[in-house]
Amino acid sequence: MANPAILTIDDDPVVSRAVARDVRRRYGDRYRVVRAGSGPEALDALREIKLRGEQVALLLADHRMPEMTGVEFLERAMDLFPAARRVLLTAYADTDAAIDAINLVDLDHYLLKPWHPPEEKLYPVVDTLLDAWAATPDAASVELRVVGHRWSAPSFTVRDFLARNLVPYRWLLADDPEGGRLLAAAGAGEADVPLVVTAEGKAVVAPTETELAALVGLTVAPAADFYDLVVVGGGPAGLGAAVYGASEGLRTVLVERRATGGQAGQSSRIENYLGFPDGVSGAQLTDRARRQALKFGAELLTTREVVGLADAGSARVLSFGDGSRIAAHTVVLATGVAYRVLDAPGLAELTGRGVFYGSTATEAPSCVDQDVYVVGGANSAGQAAVHFSRYATRVHILIRGADLTASMSRYLIDQLERIDNVRVHPHTVVAGGEGTDHLERLTLCDTRTGQARTVDASWLFIFIGAEPRTDWLDGTVVRDRRGFLVTGPDLVAGGRRPPGWSLSREPYHLETSLPGVFAAGDVRAESVKRVASAVGEGAMAVSLVHRYLEAQ
Known part of the structure; x- marks a missing residue:
């Protein structure tokens, strides 16, 4: 197996050679340093590395590049190597873009150019990020696969457990060809999901969380009495x-x-x-x-x-x-x-199938082009609304009070006000939910007038105190x-x-x-x-x- 790669991207040949030289000098004995002159060229290099079954530990991308900015490149690179650590190289004038990128691409760090001396300004940052990457193996090397149904509460439980324990996995639908093949190989049917398959080929149907923890190498037993x-x-x-x-x-x-x-x-x-x-x-x-x-x-x-x-x-x-x-x-x-349970008709039966307590990062990409409803007015609800706003058509925040000022930090309120697709609904509670295999409709009630209305909804995230x-x-x-x-x-x-x-x-x-x-x-x-x-x-x-x- 080849050494993991560190990929550097800069359209300025002088800067490109300098960053590659400094990185190679410190890390060349353990990592393969790959240099690219543009975002498209770097994406081609990443695809080739992916096809060879190798790993990428770190991406160092300049922000101001023609064809594709550094942020745009990092956003696309996440699809290929989501575990790779991400650093943006930027001039002082571009620090606002770098700060925005922290939310957009979960940026790990940004470095101002020039970074000399590297012993003070470059290597400590890269050391920390490489250590973090080494402690969290790339999904391709782990290749843990989870097969389930889109609206299966047990499947969601497995995925949420793995995500919260920072265990990389690949999600496959039971009715997809590859998911179907894994079910057949395990002698299981679509009714037996979730199915978890390890890199060694061990298949476990509907594991408990304790079984799942042991399966992925988490410690479940104390070493002493x-x-x-x-x-x-x-x-x-x-x-x-x-x-x-x-x-x-x-x-x-x-x-x-x-x-x-x-x-x-x-x-x-x-x-x-x-x-x-x-x-x-x-x-x-x-x-x-x-x-x-x-x-x-x-x-x-x-x-x-x-x-x-x-x-x-x-x-x-x-x-x-x-x-x-x-x-x-x-x-x-x-x-x-x-989080307290929201006691409204229909919600208990739909928990894990469109109704969720707390912010579930595993579900956010599935909310693309749909409306998301968030119940609660504290910081946790505000942070979730900001996150979901990057995926959803519109995020609706439902609160009992007149506004958010009594329960949410000012910085979050200001941030929400700047997001066009977030809307706050004061004096509004959820009176009920309906759906067959998943949440399809919500009944919302105005606490001042008692007037109720029904809205189409597949996603409800609840943050109502603790x-x-x-x-x-x-x-x-x-x-x-x-x-x-x-x-x-x-x-x-x-x-x-x-x-x-x-x-x-x-x-x-x-x-x-x-x-x-x-x-x-x-x-x-x-x-x-x-x-x-x-x-x-x-x-x-x-x-x-x-x-x-x-x-x-």
Whole structure:
């Protein structure tokens, strides 16, 4: 197998030779550097590489080129090598175009010309992107295939699980020739979907998420029975705790019931997170945090649902749904929240078949030239609307209030106002949904007049607030009336200590009513529901874990 390729594109021969020279000097022993003088020439090179079954790790494209701009080239190159990392070379005057490209082609970075000295301005960027690419194999090399029906809820569940866990796959419809051949080879029929076929040819019909995780190489079993720290939940708070815990020498395991990233991991673009002035997608942020946690030695377990927490003297014991257990000195609860179910006639039966909770990146390309309805007025709904606006004919945002100002960040409101095909419908709720094999119609109701109307619709994405997943903690730690975990000073309000508190000291700031068990992120009562604060609380929880351990 030939070395993976780094493709550089610039119509200026002098600049083209310079960038190829600098890249070859640093990476030529591990990567094949391919140089092209235009977008069409570069696309021809990519097609040839694709036909040979080889891989492309990085694309370095100049923006101002005749025939095809760098952004246009990167947009078309994504169809051939979606996992390749993308860098735009640009002059200072073109930085606005580069920033726009971040949303259009999920740009990883842009570099101002000239980039000298490369040791300071080029190589650190390329090093980081190549490391990221190496940690996420190209879909062609993995060749995991999923066969299913367009409007099959189980097929959607498999695809969404793979996408959220950053596992590349190829989607095939059961009634397509190739999909039909795979079903026949597996001895399955169209009613048996979804079918998952690995690169080695192993075929599994309708796998559970645990079976699917093991099939694609995700870790599902702990390596030990006892840890210094168990983190429950893999959103920003949980990943933050895992990174800081492992980096500071604690034997750390993170347990996630479905996929790391949480609700933030589903976001198409987070633009107000510190350190990313041009924004970052939830998938990118999750990918980087996962790799960072693994680098420091944390274990990440997927598809393991924690159903119980018990006090065992100096240890805290966690029980899994399958009856197995692990124990630790300390626990950080970072289980986040789940979107509330929209209780309207017909929607439950159509969930996964046109009705979805949260933003599902897997569905966006299927919304081309159709109307999309988004329910909710918070940032997550706004980010989804921006994302879907690139595909849909029109995006309709349905909100109960008069406008978005009470619940959405100003930057998102301004962004939505600049998008021609986004429309906000105030005082509007979904009263029902209809369809046979998928969503076909919605009934919308004006909350002021009570007047209802029916619209044709195949796509409904729901973001209507959140509920904590804490029922399994009932009777173990103190929760507020909505189920959020009460911590620190709030536990001793009024001068009384929480029931069962056995220590002479008062609870630490993020500590729950069970000593040594901390809460971080959205699951904590009165927390600030932002990615940055969740990461900060995850890090703070680890500092309190150290304080707790030192006092034992």
